[in-house]
Amino acid sequence: MSLSPRAIRAAGGTTLLLLAGLGLWAFIPTEEQRIxxxxxxxxxxxxxxxxxxGSAPAGGPGGPLATLGRVGRLTQCLTRDVEVQVDxxxxxxxxxxxxEEVRAAAAGLVQHLPGLQVRFSEVEIRExxxxxxxxxxxxxxxxxxxxxxxxxEFELRFRKWEGRWYxxxxxxxxxxxxx
Amino acid sequence: xxxxxxxxxxxxxxxAIGRNPRTTLVRMSITLVLVFIGFRASLQPILVQGISMQxxxxxxxxxxxxxxxxxxxxxxxxxxxxxxxxxxxxxxxxRVVGLPGERLRIVQGTVLIDGQPLDEAYLLPPTNGVRxxxxxxxxxxxxxxxEHYVIGDNRSMRQADHYFGIVERxxxxxxxxxx
Numbered sequence: 001m002s003l004s005p006r007a008i009r010a011a012g013g014t015t016l017l018l019l020a021g022l023g024l025w026a027f028i029p030t031e032e033q034r035i036x037x038x039x040x041x042x043x044x045x046x047x048x049x050x051x052x053x054g055s056a057p058a059g060g061p062g063g064p065l066a067t068l069g070r071v072g073r074l075t076q077c078l079t080r081d082v083e084v085q086v087d088x089x090x091x092x093x094x095x096x097x098x099x100e101e102v103r104a105a106a107a108g109l110v111q112h113l114p115g116l117q118v119r120f121s122e123v124e125i126r127e128x129x130x131x132x133x134x135x136x137x138x139x140x141x142x143x144x145x146x147x148x149x150x151x152x153e154f155e156l157r158f159r160k161w162e163g164r165w166y167x168x169x170x171x172x173x174x175x176x177x178x179x
Numbered sequence: 180x181x182x183x184x185x186x187x188x189x190x191x192x193x194x195a196i197g198r199n200p201r202t203t204l205v206r207m208s209i210t211l212v213l214v215f216i217g218f219r220a221s222l223q224p225i226l227v228q229g230i231s232m233q234x235x236x237x238x239x240x241x242x243x244x245x246x247x248x249x250x251x252x253x254x255x256x257x258x259x260x261x262x263x264x265x266x267x268x269x270x271x272x273x274r275v276v277g278l279p280g281e282r283l284r285i286v287q288g289t290v291l292i293d294g295q296p297l298d299e300a301y302l303l304p305p306t307n308g309v310r311x312x313x314x315x316x317x318x319x320x321x322x323x324x325x326e327h328y329v330i331g332d333n334r335s336m337r338q339a340d341h342y343f344g345i346v347e348r349x350x351x352x353x354x355x356x357x358x
Contacts, residue, residue: 089342122266138266151265175264175271176329176344179320 031165032125035133035158038077038165039120043139045073046106046118064111071106075099078167079159085171088152115144131160136173221247223353225261225270231331231341232272235259235301244270248354253279254327257301259355262329262346270352273343274301277328284319288334301332313338320345327351 003011029037084096084105096102110116123137135156142149157169188198197203223244227236236242236259244261254260254275262271277283282293290297315338322328322345330343 090340138269151269153265175262175350176273176342176346178317178344 031128031130031133031160035125035128035135035165036123038158038167039123039135039137039156042074042077042167043118043120045070045077046110047116067107067110070110071103074106075103078102079161082167083169083171085169087172087174089174089176113143115142117142117144133158133160133165221245222356223261223270225272225355227272231333231336231343232259232274233333234303235274235332236272243356244353245356246353249351253348254351254354256297259357260329261352261355263350263352267352271329271342272355273329273331273346275327276330277322279322279324279326279348281322281328282319283317283322283328285315285317287314287316290330302334313341315341325349 078099080099081097082099082102084102086092086094086096096105119140119142120137121140123135125133125135127134135158136153137156138151138153140149140151153173153175155169155171155173156167158165159168160166197206223246225242225244227238227240227242230238248258256275256278258275260273260275262273263269264271276290276297276299277292284291290299313334313336315334325348326345327348328344329346331341333341
C-alpha cells in the first residue's frame with residue numbers, strides 16, 4: 001500500500017503542529033511557575049551576595065549602593081499597597097503598609113544584617129485564581145551573626161497585574177494562638 | 180567413573196550470609212529499604228530544645244514521635260505531642276490539656292476544663308503547697324471542633340515567656356514515644 005504525496009504532506013503537517021503545540025506547552029511557564037519565580041527573585045534580593053561588614057566600599061557588594069540595589073530588586077516583587085504583618089512569639093511584632101514602608105524597613109534590615117541569607121522551602125502555592133493567589137512557605141533566615149539560624153512560616157498573597165505576579169501580603173504564621 | 184563432589188559451604192558461612200550470598204544481599208537490600216521507608220513514615224526523631232517541657236523533658240534529650248498515633252484515634256488529654264511550627268523540621272513539644280468542644284480557662288495556674296480543675300500529675304511537685312508558682316491566668320474560651328489546647332509542663336516560667344495556646348488538628352504531627 002502506498003500513500004499519496006498529499007496524504008504524506010497532511011500527516012507531516014499534523015505532526016509538526018502537534019510538536020509545536022507540545023513545545024509551547026512545555027516552554028510556556030504555568031502560573032505556579034511564575035509565582036515561584038517571583039519568590040526566587042524576592043529571596044535573592046534580600047540575601048547577601050557579597051562580603052559582610054558595615055565598612056564595605058560604596059560600590060562594593062556590602063556597600064550602600066549594593067544595599068539600594070537589593071532593596072530595589074525586592075520592591076520590584078511587591079504591589080504598591082503591599083501589607084506585611086509580623087507576629088513572632090518572643091520576637092518581632094508589627095505591621096508595614098505600602099511599598100515605601102517596606103523599602104525603608106528592608107534597607108534598615110539589610111544594613112544591620114549585611115550577612116543575611118534567606119532561603120525559601122516547602123513552598124505550597126494554593127488557590128491560584130488569577131488575579132489572586134495564595135502560598136505558604138518556610139523561610140530559613142540566617143543572620144550571619146551570633147543569633148544564628150531561624151525558621152519561620154509565612155503566608156503570602158499574590159496579585160497579578162499586566163501579566164506579572166506581585167506579592168501583595170506577607171504574614172507570619174503562628175502554630176499556637178490565643179483566642 | 181568418579182562421583183561429582185558436592186561443594187558445600189561451611190555451616191558458619193551459611194549462618195552468616197546464607198547458601199547464596201547474592202540472594203542474601205538482595206534480601207538484605209530490600210529489607211533495609213522497607214525498614215527505612217517504614218521508619219520515615221511512622222517515626223520522626225526529635226531533639227528537645229528549650230525549657231518549656233521541664234521537668235518531664237530536658238534540653239538535649241533525643242526522642243521519637245509516633246507519626247501514626249493519630250491516624251485512628253484523636254489526641255487524648257495528657258498526650259505529649261509534636262506540633263508543626265515552621266515546616267516539617269521545626270516542631271513544638273507540648274502537652275494536650277484541652278480537647279475539641281471543651282470550655283477551658285486557667286485561674287491562678289490551675290487549668291479548669293468545663294469548670295472542673297484538671298489534675299496535672301506531671302507538673303513539678305508542690306512547693307509550700309503551691310503547685311503553679313507562676314499563677315497564670317487565661318480567660319475562658321471555647322475550643323472549636325478541630326482545636327486542642329496545649330501547654331508545656333514548665334509552669335514555673337513567666338506566662339509571657341511560655342508559648343502555649345490553641346492548636347489546630349492539622350498541625351499535630353504525632354505523639355511522643357516515652358522512653
